[in-house]
Amino acid sequence: MTSGPAKRGRRPGAPDTRAAILDAARSLFATQGYSGTTIRAVAAAAGVDGALVHHYFGTKDDLFVAALDIPVDPRQILAPVVAGGADGAAERFLLAFLSVWDDPDVRPALLTVARTMMEPATQRVFADGFLPVVIGPLGVALDLDRPELRMPLVASQVVGLILLRYVLLVEPLASMPTEQVVATYAPTLQRYLTGPLP
Amino acid sequence: MTSGPAKRGRRPGAPDTRAAILDAARSLFATQGYSGTTIRAVAAAAGVDGALVHHYFGTKDDLFVAALDIPVDPRQILAPVVAGGADGAAERFLLAFLSVWDDPDVRPALLTVARTMMEPATQRVFADGFLPVVIGPLGVALDLDRPELRMPLVASQVVGLILLRYVLLVEPLASMPTEQVVATYAPTLQRYLTGPLP
DNA sequence: GTCTATAAATCGATAGAC
DNA sequence: GTCTATCGATTTATAGAC
Numbered sequence: 001m002t003s004g005p006a007k008r009g010r011r012p013g014a015p016d017t018r019a020a021i022l023d024a025a026r027s028l029f030a031t032q033g034y035s036g037t038t039i040r041a042v043a044a045a046a047g048v049d050g051a052l053v054h055h056y057f058g059t060k061d062d063l064f065v066a067a068l069d070i071p072v073d074p075r076q077i078l079a080p081v082v083a084g085g086a087d088g089a090a091e092r093f094l095l096a097f098l099s100v101w102d103d104p105d106v107r108p109a110l111l112t113v114a115r116t117m118m119e120p121a122t123q124r125v126f127a128d129g130f131l132p133v134v135i136g137p138l139g140v141a142l143d144l145d146r147p148e149l150r151m152p153l154v155a156s157q158v159v160g161l162i163l164l165r166y167v168l169l170v171e172p173l174a175s176m177p178t179e180q181v182v183a184t185y186a187p188t189l190q191r192y193l194t195g196p197l198p
Numbered sequence: 199m200t201s202g203p204a205k206r207g208r209r210p211g212a213p214d215t216r217a218a219i220l221d222a223a224r225s226l227f228a229t230q231g232y233s234g235t236t237i238r239a240v241a242a243a244a245g246v247d248g249a250l251v252h253h254y255f256g257t258k259d260d261l262f263v264a265a266l267d268i269p270v271d272p273r274q275i276l277a278p279v280v281a282g283g284a285d286g287a288a289e290r291f292l293l294a295f296l297s298v299w300d301d302p303d304v305r306p307a308l309l310t311v312a313r314t315m316m317e318p319a320t321q322r323v324f325a326d327g328f329l330p331v332v333i334g335p336l337g338v339a340l341d342l343d344r345p346e347l348r349m350p351l352v353a354s355q356v357v358g359l360i361l362l363r364y365v366l367l368v369e370p371l372a373s374m375p376t377e378q379v380v381a382t383y384a385p386t387l388q389r390y391l392t393g394p395l396p
Numbered sequence: 397g398t399c400t401a402t403a404a405a406t407c408g409a410t411a412g413a414c
Numbered sequence: 415g416t417c418t419a420t421c422g423a424t425t426t427a428t429a430g431a432c
Contacts, residue, residue: 017415032318035233039408049417054409118316120231127366152362152371153382160358164350168325173350183396184351188386198381215397237426247399252427403428410421 018056020046025067030111070109072100074134082141090189094182153192216254218244223265228309268307272332280339288387292380312365351390
């Protein structure tokens with residue numbers, strides 16, 4: 001993020017302290033969660049004064065949303081998954097999902113979101129927000145039977161995988177090649193999507 | 199917790215404020231996490247003064263470990279799982295696991311642990327502690343092949359299930375009868391334990 | 397045993413000098 | 415643009431009266 005093409009001539013009076021603050025905030029939010037990162041810690045990590053953080057970004061909430069900057073649209077990622085129909089949807093879903101998480105430009109933002117979803121104060125955002133508005137519609141778009149049952153099953157496996165592989169970095173999941181992850185979890189998800197259920 | 203059998207006669211001078219504080223702490227730690235619950239909130243919920251909390255339990259950390267008091271020994275719960283061998287271990291494992299979580303006397307303590315595991319400061323306790331010392335040995339006790347690969351797979355599904363069913367209370371998982379949960383997830387876990395893997 | 401009062405630290409946020 | 419200084423609120427924790 002900090003490394004752009006070097007501009008010609010003298011740099012302006014404000015070097016990149018705004019970007020430095022944003023980078024520090026991204027890193028701290030991703031590792032310490034929202035309530036765990038203080039404005040002062042962000043300022044210290046960026047090597048500037050705490051007041052500058054407010055000067056550039058206003059309140060702490062403003063800094064948080066500025067640091068998020070999710071560079072992906074979930075519906076756009078999920079479009080090819082629904083386009084192929086229910087057959088093989090598990091494999092396409094895993095591929096789409098992992099390709100986003102394995103992108104080093106996107107992962108920090110997703111880690112931030114994941115950590116924040118775990119905090120008690122914001123955890124209903126996942127249960128009442130993300131799940132019904134992005135995962136739920138995927139089930140009806142795939143024309144599953146009982147999607148209101150099957151999609152939470154899918155979510156329960158994907159959330160656990162994300163947590164161990166990307167957040168907690170549990171081996172050997174963390175270092176496993178994408179293709180092996182897909183091949184390992186696709187049968188599970190395909191059964192949840194279209195297989196027989198009690 | 200608050201409702202025990204009513205004792206005969208006059209209650210002693212110190213009623214049960216210590217137990218009231220402990221109950222309030224348990225409830226708040228379980229719902230708000232460690233950093234999310236304040237001593238003052240515990241005192242208010244117990245209907246006492248904040249200083250009493252310190253008087254009875256010392257520091258906030260002391261109160262936390264006092265509020266934990268996990269009433270189960272994981273190895274004892276898992277004993278019948280390993281005793282039966284690898285065949286049908288998934289079903290026995292799910293039954294043992296869910297019976298603990300569905301026990302209303304135990305769930306608050308487990309919720310507290312789960313919430314605390316998610317906090318950035320203590321999250322390595324799960325990855326470096328719980329997983330290798332209780333889940334890992336289960337794999338070798340069952341004499342699986344490649345247990346260091348298979349047990350994290352099992353953990354990834356169980357963690358996701360616990361998170362959605364008990365922490366986030368996502369429907370219909372939260373209200374699903376135990377037998378249906380077992381029947382739904384047993385095939386997945388059995389494949390992770392003994393089935394073919396890439 | 398229970399409470400008031402307060403110390404000591406830390407937080408987010410603001411005002412204003414340079 | 416950057417910083418010093420500080421306010422006001424909140425937190426844990428302690429000291430001591432009753």
